[in-house]
Amino acid sequence: MRVMKFGGxxxxxxxxxxxxxxxxxxxxxxxxxxxSALSGVTNRLVEMTRLATAHDTSYExxxxxxxxxxxxxxxxxxxxxxxxxxxxxxxxFINESLxxxxxxxxxxxxxxxxxxxxxxxxxxxxGEVLSSAIVACxxxxxxxxxxxxxxxxxxxxEGRIVDWADTERLVLKEFxxxxxxxxxxxxxxxxxxxxxxxxxxxxxxxxxxxxxxxxILDAEALEIWTDVDGFYDKDPRANPDxxxxxQMTYEQAQALCDAGAxxxxxxxxxxxxxxxxPVWVKNTFNPGAPGTRIGPIPSDSQVISD
Ligand code: ASP
Ligand code: MG
Numbered sequence: 001m002r003v004m005k006f007g008g009x010x011x012x013x014x015x016x017x018x019x020x021x022x023x024x025x026x027x028x029x030x031x032x033x034x035x036s037a038l039s040g041v042t043n044r045l046v047e048m049t050r051l052a053t054a055h056d057t058s059y060e061x062x063x064x065x066x067x068x069x070x071x072x073x074x075x076x077x078x079x080x081x082x083x084x085x086x087x088x089x090x091x092x093f094i095n096e097s098l099x100x101x102x103x104x105x106x107x108x109x110x111x112x113x114x115x116x117x118x119x120x121x122x123x124x125x126x127g128e129v130l131s132s133a134i135v136a137c138x139x140x141x142x143x144x145x146x147x148x149x150x151x152x153x154x155x156x157x158e159g160r161i162v163d164w165a166d167t168e169r170l171v172l173k174e175f176x177x178x179x180x181x182x183x184x185x186x187x188x189x190x191x192x193x194x195x196x197x198x199x200x201x202x203x204x205x206x207x208x209x210x211x212x213x214x215x216i217l218d219a220e221a222l223e224i225w226t227d228v229d230g231f232y233d234k235d236p237r238a239n240p241d242x243x244x245x246x247q248m249t250y251e252q253a254q255a256l257c258d259a260g261a262x263x264x265x266x267x268x269x270x271x272x273x274x275x276x277x278p279v280w281v282k283n284t285f286n287p288g289a290p291g292t293r294i295g296p297i298p299s300d301s302q303v304i305s306d
Contacts, residue, residue: 002027002221005034005187005210009227010284011131012039014076019284021077021138023225024182032175032183032217033142034210035135037127038069042188042203045098045124052105052123053116059102067094070130078137086137090130098126122198128186128206135184142182148191150174151209153199155192162201162212163193171216185209204265211279215271222272223280224264230281230292231256231263245292253279253294269294 004024010016024033037045044066048059070090078086101122105111111119128147136144150170154163175183187206190199201208207224214222228236229244231253236242248256250273257266263281272279278295 001030001032001217001219002223003032003034003210003214003217003219004223004225005207006036006135006225006284007206007227008036008039008042010225011035011037011135014073016284017073017077017135017138019287020135020225023284023287024139029220030179030181030183032185032210032213032219033135033139034185034187034206034213035128035131036187036206037131038073041066041069041127041130042124045127048102049105049120049123052102053120055106055109057106059106060099063094063099066098066130067091070094070134074134074137078134079140082137086133089133093126093129093133098123118197121200124200125186125189125198128189132184132186139182139184141180142184143178143180145174145183145185147186147189147209148196148198151190151201151212152193153190153201154194160199160202162190162208166193167212168216171213175213175217185213201267202265205267207265207268211268211271214277215275218275219277221278221280223282224268225282225284226263227283227285228263228281229283229286229289231261231294235261246290247293247295247297249297250294 006020010020024031044062048062051059067090071087074083074086101119105119132144136142150167152163152166152170153160187209188200190201191197192199210222231245231248232242233245234242250269254269257264257269276296278293280291280293282291283289
């Protein structure tokens with residue numbers, strides 16, 4: 001089994017989603033597809049949260065734009081016979097669930113900080129719920145899952161962390177022994193293990209969701225599908241002579257992520273490194289490119305020097 005995570009740009013356009021479908025359909029093993037929100041959508045949801053908190057109802061005008069963004073994609077990538085049901089899901093999530101969470105913030109001056117935080121998390125989590133609904137409607141015979149049912153968080157002195165014991169138990173219950181070939185779930189979104197209230201793994205956290213699943217289910221590989229060919233030795237936008245790194249160790253990848261390389265969310269590396277699961281960074285827009293492999297270095301190949 002492999003876990004394939006598709007980021008915001010990989011699910012953010014018709015062209016990208018067509019490529020996602022081909023990539024998933026070309027696999028021969030069991031896969032868990034983990035998706036981010038459509039590119040830009042989480043930022044919009046954060047902005048809507050800000051407006052609602054300030055009792056500025058101009059967020060209401062942003063709801064139809066959100067429906068339209070998802071509708072245009074559904075019309076292009078979802079089989080015709082499923083478009084109606086997929087659109088009903090999108091409409092319900094935006095016009096009922098999202099709209100009422102925003103309304104709660106907008107109408108209340110005196111929300112306790114925990115309530116306001118819970119409302120904000122519930123609002124931003126809609127991005128992944130919507131994108132995963134589209135991807136699940138697009139992929140024939142896949143099984144959709146709801147990540148907050150099995151990715152659980154708790155709070156320690158430093159803030160929110162993954163509740164590993166609870167998450168491990170729930171992930172095994174959700175996936176172990178299920179032979180469905182293609183599973184689809186959301187990155188980023190979770191729930192508090194005690195209260196069940198929606199939480200998130202932090203901005204960029206979809207990679208982490210995928211790593212958690214790969215580690216607990218002992219996946220043969222974690223694939224991070226993004227919009228660049230892999231890791232480079234220098235920032236390729238600023239340095240035209242930057243070279244793609246075909247492989248690197250977990251330590252090298254961790255160091256680059258910690259230094260601000262935007263390719264992978266930093267907490268992603270540790271869970272897969274502990275279990276020696278290889279990570280591939282691949283380009284949805286150039287799937288034939290070899291990408292970067294992170295992991296134990298095969299003995300017959302050369303290690304990149306530090
Ligand atoms: N959609 C979330 C974000 O924009 C999570 C992710 O994309 O990894 O931060
Ligand atoms: Mg990302």
